[in-house]
Amino acid sequence: MEFKCLLKKIDDKKTFIFIVSVIILLIGITGISGLILNIPVLKSLIPGLLAIQSLIFLSTIVSFIKWNKNYHKSSEFKREQAEEEYRIILQTAIDGFYIIDTIEGRFLDVNDAFCTITGYSKEELLKMRISDLEIKENQEEIIIHFQKIIKEGWERFETRYRHKNGSIFDVTISANFCNIQGGVFIIFLKDITEKKKTQEILKKYSEELEIRTMELHKLNESLIKSEKSYRSLFDNMLNGFAYCKMIFENDTPVDFIYLDVNNSFEELTGLKNVTGKKVTEVVPGIKESNPELFEIYGNVSLTGKPYQFETYSSQYRGWRYITVYSPEKGYFAVVFENTTERKNYETRLEKYNNDLKRSNEELENFAYVASHDLQEPLRMVSSFTQLLDRKYAGSLDNEAHEYINFAVDGANRMQQLINDLLDYSRIKTKAKPFEAVDCNIILGRVRAFLNLKITENSALITNDELPTVIGDENQLTRLFQNIIENGIKFRRNISPLIHISAKDERDYWLFSISDNGIGIDPEFKNKVFVIFKRLHSRTDYPGTGIGLAICKKIVEQHNGQIWFESEPGKGTTFFFTIKK
Amino acid sequence: MQKEQINPVLILLIEDNAGDARLSMEAMKESKLNNQVFWVKDGIEAMEYLRKQGKYKNAIRPDLILLDLNLPGKDGKEILEEIKNDSDLKRIPVVILTISKSEEDIFKSYNLHANCYITKPIDFNEFMDVVKSIENFWFTIVSLPNNKNY
Incomplete structure (x- = not known):
C-alpha cells in the first residue's frame, strides 16, 4: 500500500453505458410507439427493429466487456506511471x-x-x-x-x-x-529555522529600530532645542562669527566663501548679505592688505589645528583678535572680537608705563645726582666753619664757638641726610641680579657689623634656622641690620633680646624679628616706614629716620611686604615676606 | 728718613673748586714740609703750565701733581692721559684727589698710570690729615727722580 489512495479513478464506463442505453431505449421506443399508434409502416418494421436492437445490444455487451478489459489494462499502467511521477516529485x-x-x-x-x-x-x-x-x-x-x-x-x-x-x-x-x-x-x-532566526533578528531589529527611532526623536527634539539655543547664542553673541569654505588653487589658499555669519559679524565688519559670497568680492583688496589671513585660514582648514592671533585690518581701521578652527577639512570657522579699544588702551597703558618708568628713573637719577652735588657745597660749609674754629680758636669767645658748633652740626646732619638719601636711591639704581642667599650667613655678617653695639648694650641675638632665599645679598644684609640695630637702639633699661625666625608660607617666606624694646605706639603704624620720619627726639635717639624706609624699599624690591606688631613698653615684632 | 729740604717742593694743584683748593692749600700750610702749591682751575691751564706755554713760559716743573677728576672742559682723565703720554712729564707723580668713589674711575685712572687714587674725605679733619699724609708720603718716604733741569 503506497500511493494507491492518491490515485483518482477516471470512470469513463458510466458515459459508455449511458450512450448504449440511450440507443437501445430509442429503438425500443420506436417499436413500441409503432405498435401503439398502429402505424403500419412502423408495425412492419418491428421484427426488423427487434432484431437490430438485439444485435446492437449483443455487440454492445461484447464490446463493453472487451473495452472494459482493455480499460482496466491501461488504467493499471497509468496509475503506476502517476505513482512514479508523484514519487519522483515527492522525493525531489x-x-x-x-x-x-x-x-x-x-x-x-x-x-x-x-x-x-x-x-x-x-x-x-x-x-x-x-x-x-x-x-x-x-x-x-x-x-x-x-x-x-x-x-x-x-x-x-x-x-x-x-x-x-x-x-x-x-x-x-x-x-x-x-x-x-x-x-x-x-x-x-x-x-523554518532560518526563517525563524531571520524573523527573530528582524524582530530584534525592529524593536531596536523602534527604540532608536524614539531616541532619535528625543535627540531631534533636544537638537532642535539646542540648535535653537545655539542659534540664539550664535546670533546674540558679541563676538563675530563666520563659517567659511576655503578655496584652494594648486594647494594654495586663494579665497574663501562665507557659508554662515552671525549678527555680530555684520555689526563688527559692516558687511551685509555675505553668505554665499567670496571674501575677495566682499572685501576687495583683502588679499593685498592681509595676505597672512589666507595662509592662516588655509592652514587651519587643512590641519584642523586651531589658531589664535591678533591682526590689524586696514579695511576696518581696527584690531581684531581672531580664533580660527576647522570643523571639517577644507572648512573653517572664525570667532573674532574687536580689540581696537583694548589695543589702544594697551598702547596708552604701555606709553604711561614707559613714561612712569622714565619718570621714576629720572627721579632716582635726580635724587642721586642732587644728593651727590649737594655734598660739595655742604662740605665747604662744614669744612670752613671747622677751619675757622681751628685757626681762630684762641681769638674767639665761647659764644662764637657755640655758633660754629651749630653750623658744623647742621652741616654734618645735612651730610648724613644726603648720604642716606643716596643710599635710599641706590636700592633701586644699584640693585644687583637676584641670587640664592643664605639668611644664616647674612645674620652672621650682621652680627659681626653690630659686634660693638651688641657688646656695649649686652644684647642677646638668637635665631631659628633661617632659609636660603632669592634676593640681593647686600640689600638683605641691610634689611636685617637696620631692624636688628633698631631693636638694640630702642631698648629699655633691660638687656635687649632679639629673636629672628622664619616660616615657610608656600609662596613666600615670612620672617619675624622681635625685640623687647620700648615698642611703637600703634598710632605711628603708618609713619615708621616713611623716609626721614622720626618718632623720637634726636637727643634721645640719634639718626635721620631713614632705616625703616630703606627696609620697606628693600622688601618691596623683593616683592614682599613689611609690617610690625607692637606693644608699647614691651617690645616690637617686625614681619616681612620674601617671595620664593 | 727726613730729607733735607733746601728748595721748597712744588705741587701743582689742578682743581676747579676754589673751596677745595683752598682747603688743600691750608692743609699744606699746616705741614712741616717746605712746600709751594700752584693752583690751576682747569685742564687747559694745567697743560699750558706743564708745557710752559703762554703766560707760563717761566713756570717751574712741579714735583707732584694733585689732580681732581671732575673738571670743566678737559676732564681729569684726559689730562692724566696727556701727562702720562708725554715722555718728559710722565715721570711726575700724579695723585688723583677726587670726591668720586666710583670703581670705574679708580680702574680707569690706574689704567692711565695714575700714581695713586685718593677719595676726598668728607669730614674736615680727615681731609686735612689725608692731604698732609700725601705730602709726607711723596716727599719724605718716596724717592723721586731728580730732573729739575728740564
Whole structure:
C-alpha cells in the first residue's frame, strides 16, 4: 500500500453505458410507439427493429466487456506511471515529506528532503517514530494538533524537532489524515529555522529600530532645542562669527566663501548679505592688505589645528583678535572680537608705563645726582666753619664757638641726610641680579657689623634656622641690620633680646624679628616706614629716620611686604615676606 | 728718613673748586714740609703750565701733581692721559684727589698710570690729615727722580 489512495479513478464506463442505453431505449421506443399508434409502416418494421436492437445490444455487451478489459489494462499502467511521477516529485521536493501511522507514529515513508532536514537516513527513519524527533515540551500540543487532524482531516501548525546532531530546528507542518491502512498521517514540512532566526533578528531589529527611532526623536527634539539655543547664542553673541569654505588653487589658499555669519559679524565688519559670497568680492583688496589671513585660514582648514592671533585690518581701521578652527577639512570657522579699544588702551597703558618708568628713573637719577652735588657745597660749609674754629680758636669767645658748633652740626646732619638719601636711591639704581642667599650667613655678617653695639648694650641675638632665599645679598644684609640695630637702639633699661625666625608660607617666606624694646605706639603704624620720619627726639635717639624706609624699599624690591606688631613698653615684632 | 729740604717742593694743584683748593692749600700750610702749591682751575691751564706755554713760559716743573677728576672742559682723565703720554712729564707723580668713589674711575685712572687714587674725605679733619699724609708720603718716604733741569 503506497500511493494507491492518491490515485483518482477516471470512470469513463458510466458515459459508455449511458450512450448504449440511450440507443437501445430509442429503438425500443420506436417499436413500441409503432405498435401503439398502429402505424403500419412502423408495425412492419418491428421484427426488423427487434432484431437490430438485439444485435446492437449483443455487440454492445461484447464490446463493453472487451473495452472494459482493455480499460482496466491501461488504467493499471497509468496509475503506476502517476505513482512514479508523484514519487519522483515527492522525493525531489525541497520540502520534507513523511507518512506515519496514526497508532504508533512510525515512519511509513519519508523523502530525501526530510532526511536532510532531520539528519537521519531513510533507513534509520523507517525504524523510528515521529516522537523520536519531537521535543518533550512540544509533545502535548502536537497531540492536540493530531487530534484535530483526525477530526477535521487536516491541520497546519508550527513546531520544533530535534536534529540528529542534537540541534533543534523549527518547522511548519502541513498534515492530512488519510483513512487507509488503518489510518495514516501524510505530512509535508518545511524547515523554518532560518526563517525563524531571520524573523527573530528582524524582530530584534525592529524593536531596536523602534527604540532608536524614539531616541532619535528625543535627540531631534533636544537638537532642535539646542540648535535653537545655539542659534540664539550664535546670533546674540558679541563676538563675530563666520563659517567659511576655503578655496584652494594648486594647494594654495586663494579665497574663501562665507557659508554662515552671525549678527555680530555684520555689526563688527559692516558687511551685509555675505553668505554665499567670496571674501575677495566682499572685501576687495583683502588679499593685498592681509595676505597672512589666507595662509592662516588655509592652514587651519587643512590641519584642523586651531589658531589664535591678533591682526590689524586696514579695511576696518581696527584690531581684531581672531580664533580660527576647522570643523571639517577644507572648512573653517572664525570667532573674532574687536580689540581696537583694548589695543589702544594697551598702547596708552604701555606709553604711561614707559613714561612712569622714565619718570621714576629720572627721579632716582635726580635724587642721586642732587644728593651727590649737594655734598660739595655742604662740605665747604662744614669744612670752613671747622677751619675757622681751628685757626681762630684762641681769638674767639665761647659764644662764637657755640655758633660754629651749630653750623658744623647742621652741616654734618645735612651730610648724613644726603648720604642716606643716596643710599635710599641706590636700592633701586644699584640693585644687583637676584641670587640664592643664605639668611644664616647674612645674620652672621650682621652680627659681626653690630659686634660693638651688641657688646656695649649686652644684647642677646638668637635665631631659628633661617632659609636660603632669592634676593640681593647686600640689600638683605641691610634689611636685617637696620631692624636688628633698631631693636638694640630702642631698648629699655633691660638687656635687649632679639629673636629672628622664619616660616615657610608656600609662596613666600615670612620672617619675624622681635625685640623687647620700648615698642611703637600703634598710632605711628603708618609713619615708621616713611623716609626721614622720626618718632623720637634726636637727643634721645640719634639718626635721620631713614632705616625703616630703606627696609620697606628693600622688601618691596623683593616683592614682599613689611609690617610690625607692637606693644608699647614691651617690645616690637617686625614681619616681612620674601617671595620664593 | 727726613730729607733735607733746601728748595721748597712744588705741587701743582689742578682743581676747579676754589673751596677745595683752598682747603688743600691750608692743609699744606699746616705741614712741616717746605712746600709751594700752584693752583690751576682747569685742564687747559694745567697743560699750558706743564708745557710752559703762554703766560707760563717761566713756570717751574712741579714735583707732584694733585689732580681732581671732575673738571670743566678737559676732564681729569684726559689730562692724566696727556701727562702720562708725554715722555718728559710722565715721570711726575700724579695723585688723583677726587670726591668720586666710583670703581670705574679708580680702574680707569690706574689704567692711565695714575700714581695713586685718593677719595676726598668728607669730614674736615680727615681731609686735612689725608692731604698732609700725601705730602709726607711723596716727599719724605718716596724717592723721586731728580730732573729739575728740564
